[in-house]
Every structure is written in C-alpha cells, then in structure tokens.
Amino acid sequence: MLKKENGVTMVMLVIMIIVMLILAGIIVYEGTSTIKSAKNQSIYTNMLLIQAKARTIQDKVDFGEATYVGTKIGEDKKTKYGIISEDSYELSQEDLYTMGVEVSGNNEYIVDYDNDEVYYTKGIKDADDNLHYSLTDIANTGIIAEE
Numbered sequence: 001m002l003k004k005e006n007g008v009t010m011v012m013l014v015i016m017i018i019v020m021l022i023l024a025g026i027i028v029y030e031g032t033s034t035i036k037s038a039k040n041q042s043i044y045t046n047m048l049l050i051q052a053k054a055r056t057i058q059d060k061v062d063f064g065e066a067t068y069v070g071t072k073i074g075e076d077k078k079t080k081y082g083i084i085s086e087d088s089y090e091l092s093q094e095d096l097y098t099m100g101v102e103v104s105g106n107n108e109y110i111v112d113y114d115n116d117e118v119y120y121t122k123g124i125k126d127a128d129d130n131l132h133y134s135l136t137d138i139a140n141t142g143i144i145a146e147e
Contacts (some may be wrong), residue, residue: 040124044144046103047118047135050091053099054111054118061113068113070095077110081121081133085114090121 008016060066070089078088089095091109096102103109110119123131124138132138 041144043120043124044135044138046101047109047120047138049101049103050096050099050109050111051116051118051135053101054113055116057099058113058116069098070111073110081110081119083110083112083117083119085112087113089113 057066057069061068068087068089070091073083073088073090077090078084089111091099091111096109108121110121111117112119118135119133120135120138121133123133124143125131126141126143132141132143138144
C-alpha cells in the first residue's frame with residue numbers, strides 16, 4: 001500500500017507565488033503613490049513659504065525699504081504661466097536663500113509680487129494629467145490633500 005505523503009504540492013506552490021506577486025504589486029503601487037503625494041505636498045509647502053516671504057518683501061518695497069528679489073521674467077514665461085503682472089520674478093537658489101527659504105531646485109519658482117501668487121515652473125499634474133503651475137490653482141484643484 002502507498003504511503004500518503006504530506007507536504008506542499010506543486011499546484012499549491014504556484015498559487016502561493018501568484019498571491020505573493022499580487023501582494024507585491026499592490027505594495028509597490030501604494031508606495032509609489034505615497035512618494036508622489038509626499039513630493040507634491042513638499043512643493044506645495046515650499047510655495048506657501050515663498051508666498052509668505054514674498055508678502056514681507058512686498059511690504060518692505062511698498063515702504064521703500066527693499067527691492068524685489070529675483071530676476072524679472074520675460075514675456076515668454078508670462079505667457080506660458082498666464083502671468084499679467086509686471087512685477088514677476090524668477091527665483092534662483094541664491095534668491096531663495098536671500099529670502100530665508102531653504103528649498104532645493106534652481107529657477108523652479110516664480111513669484112508675482114503684485115498678485116501675491118507663486119508659480120512652480122515644473123507644474124504638478126492632477127488626476128487627468130493636466131499641469132497646474134500656480135499656488136492658487138494647485139490649492140483649488142484638490143491635488144494636495146490639506147489636513
């Protein structure tokens with residue numbers, strides 16, 4: 001008489017591997033999504049910080065105590081980002097440091113002092129893959145989940 005063997009069959013092993021691959025795929029997707037969300041939140045926070053510093057600079061300019069920080073942008077960038085103000089400046093890493101803001105990335109931010117607006121030149125994509133550049137637009141589209 002044949003002895004009944006205990007152990008893992010080949011079919012069971014294949015099913016276990018398939019289940020593990022499915023779980024791994026879910027974990028990778030969620031991890032990537034979380035990283036992207038954290039990056040967007042960081043950019044949004046940087047924009048809020050730059051906006052607060054720009055308000056301070058605008059107040060000082062109004063009282064003749066300072067000049068605008070940054071390099072004035074040309075018409076091509078005004079058109080690309082929908083800026084109509086004459087007092088819009090691109091911020092280099094040195095300009096950000098002068099403002100007291102420590103963020104990474106050079107020439108990635110534009111500040112519109114007249115309209116109290118900050119632009120992220122690389123843009124942030126929404127769920128429909130549309131790029132949004134301005135702080136107001138990013139906040140209004142719900143890309144960033146505010147807590």
